[in-house]
Amino acid sequence: MTVNQPNNTMKLIAKSSAFAPATVANLGCGFDVLGLAVHTPGDVVEATLYDEIGPVTITDVTGDGGVLPREAHLNTASVAVMALCKSVDFRQAISLVIYKQMPLGSGMGSSAASAVAAIAAVNALLPVPLPKESLVTFVMEAEQIACGAAHADNVAPSLLGGIVLIRSYHPLDFIKLPVPADLAVCIVHPALEVRTETSRAILRKQIALGVAIEQWGNLAGFVSGLYTNDYDLLRRSLVDVVAEPVRSPLIPNFTGIKQSAMDAGALGCSISGSGPAVFAITKGLEYAHKAAAAMIQAFADINVVAQSFVGLVNNEGARVLKIERF
Amino acid sequence: MTVNQPNNTMKLIAKSSAFAPATVANLGCGFDVLGLAVHTPGDVVEATLYDEIGPVTITDVTGDGGVLPREAHLNTASVAVMALCKSVDFRQAISLVIYKQMPLGSGMGSSAASAVAAIAAVNALLPVPLPKESLVTFVMEAEQIACGAAHADNVAPSLLGGIVLIRSYHPLDFIKLPVPADLAVCIVHPALEVRTETSRAILRKQIALGVAIEQWGNLAGFVSGLYTNDYDLLRRSLVDVVAEPVRSPLIPNFTGIKQSAMDAGALGCSISGSGPAVFAITKGLEYAHKAAAAMIQAFADINVVAQSFVGLVNNEGARVLKIERF
Numbered sequence: 001m002t003v004n005q006p007n008n009t010m011k012l013i014a015k016s017s018a019f020a021p022a023t024v025a026n027l028g029c030g031f032d033v034l035g036l037a038v039h040t041p042g043d044v045v046e047a048t049l050y051d052e053i054g055p056v057t058i059t060d061v062t063g064d065g066g067v068l069p070r071e072a073h074l075n076t077a078s079v080a081v082m083a084l085c086k087s088v089d090f091r092q093a094i095s096l097v098i099y100k101q102m103p104l105g106s107g108m109g110s111s112a113a114s115a116v117a118a119i120a121a122v123n124a125l126l127p128v129p130l131p132k133e134s135l136v137t138f139v140m141e142a143e144q145i146a147c148g149a150a151h152a153d154n155v156a157p158s159l160l161g162g163i164v165l166i167r168s169y170h171p172l173d174f175i176k177l178p179v180p181a182d183l184a185v186c187i188v189h190p191a192l193e194v195r196t197e198t199s200r201a202i203l204r205k206q207i208a209l210g211v212a213i214e215q216w217g218n219l220a221g222f223v224s225g226l227y228t229n230d231y232d233l234l235r236r237s238l239v240d241v242v243a244e245p246v247r248s249p250l251i252p253n254f255t256g257i258k259q260s261a262m263d264a265g266a267l268g269c270s271i272s273g274s275g276p277a278v279f280a281i282t283k284g285l286e287y288a289h290k291a292a293a294a295m296i297q298a299f300a301d302i303n304v305v306a307q308s309f310v311g312l313v314n315n316e317g318a319r320v321l322k323i324e325r326f
Numbered sequence: 327m328t329v330n331q332p333n334n335t336m337k338l339i340a341k342s343s344a345f346a347p348a349t350v351a352n353l354g355c356g357f358d359v360l361g362l363a364v365h366t367p368g369d370v371v372e373a374t375l376y377d378e379i380g381p382v383t384i385t386d387v388t389g390d391g392g393v394l395p396r397e398a399h400l401n402t403a404s405v406a407v408m409a410l411c412k413s414v415d416f417r418q419a420i421s422l423v424i425y426k427q428m429p430l431g432s433g434m435g436s437s438a439a440s441a442v443a444a445i446a447a448v449n450a451l452l453p454v455p456l457p458k459e460s461l462v463t464f465v466m467e468a469e470q471i472a473c474g475a476a477h478a479d480n481v482a483p484s485l486l487g488g489i490v491l492i493r494s495y496h497p498l499d500f501i502k503l504p505v506p507a508d509l510a511v512c513i514v515h516p517a518l519e520v521r522t523e524t525s526r527a528i529l530r531k532q533i534a535l536g537v538a539i540e541q542w543g544n545l546a547g548f549v550s551g552l553y554t555n556d557y558d559l560l561r562r563s564l565v566d567v568v569a570e571p572v573r574s575p576l577i578p579n580f581t582g583i584k585q586s587a588m589d590a591g592a593l594g595c596s597i598s599g600s601g602p603a604v605f606a607i608t609k610g611l612e613y614a615h616k617a618a619a620a621m622i623q624a625f626a627d628i629n630v631v632a633q634s635f636v637g638l639v640n641n642e643g644a645r646v647l648k649i650e651r652f
Binding site: 030032033034165166167168173175177204206207208212213214215216217218220221222223233236 | 541548
């Protein structure tokens, strides 16, 4: 279905498309500050550039079951593009088609992926495309609209790939961390609904100092393990004592599901983003496949259907698929 | 003055001495988990081994103004040695002379330095000395007695040198982090008394989740900066939003003192351990000297005498000075 069709008389002068991957935010001990990009799933956005000054519009969205807003000022993808265009004073009309290829509300950074794909596609059409790092802030503005909070731990890894640390939000400061070559990840998405607002609201506003110390010791250890390819240190460090204990009751049989992944050889397992997806990291793809199968089975045991995504960490992030100029 | 003199008839068969450096624990964003070793000051302990089964005793302590316990079961140095000897079933009589060469109760890890020097000296006399890493746990037992809490963020860097992350206390897990070659440190010790218990008691038992997130983002950034020699990232990350805001009122004019160090080119400045010493890290020795002079002046401005210690980070830690066998 077509919405907000650009003026028929307008001539298109270029088209591009880009892919942006799903992401695991709140990566274990890295609550709110660490996110990781996967190879699949992800979203694709096609951008069309016209030869006249005009608005950013969304002409179509597929794969969302009709639930995403088609109004440009409400959709993360178009809001991100508008923020970019405004900053570089680019005023030509742009239309977007969003191909959703991943579940919404899954805890896998769905809204970030659409916005990142859109901004990557449009950036490629600019006279002087900006470096990827510069795009993070525009997508965060979009996330503010879509989620009510400007988190960067999905946006930054979806754009830049790999594992990204958001050191600070005020001012925004992110660091791409090194990724050991064999670091694999599986995400298992159960057919359950966990609302981000619920998952957010359930968190405690205050935490015990001792718990915080445990968390930051683990996060520092995890970062060290990434730099030294020390998988055993990654295993010891990927422990979330802050969010997981509070949020895991929202996921039925979480303890059993996690245990099944660990028994299958995972280095660590926790909730992806604000859930309900669950992720595990492993040394090598073989264990990622085994952990995924074990978690799928553990969900099946409680009559919950789940799908899994397995791959190495995606160290590239968003990528432009094609550019055509007419 | 001689206390607990070993039996005069006992024959000495070996002597050793070792140096252990002062340390900066609670290193900025690394509250309770990060400590750093300096070159000076530090303590020296001389150990004498006898040819008979017998106790660990302290024959003398110098430089402490008479305040440290001479009873072997109350002094961190002898308690650490006893823990080591028990673990390897070494029963020969040992006497210790402790040469205190650094201020007590300064926030510079004084008790840890004595205990580390003692255990390093005695370890060198064992038939099969243990690796340094194995000694940490024995000194922590001693710290438990001296401070009522078994912290490792002084002990581990004093033993191992460099900057050490205590990832976890249960189980004990520490990681020696890399140190950029030009990373210098100055410690300024004002003639003020801040009791460790007061400094500990003043801390909030609960902290806001947002504050904790800010702290662990900074700690992760600091660790990343150490691996990448990124001094600017170290500068951005060495910020303590947990302990410093609460403890700094215990140090008169702390804000002005810190500002003077930052104005002199420090990358960061905070409280060393639980104070009253204040430390700054810099890129290069020249800025460390400047920051030290600026802080000394800032203390002088409020009529507080202070002494400073300046050097590169000590990447070696405790070292055996001599071994003599008779």
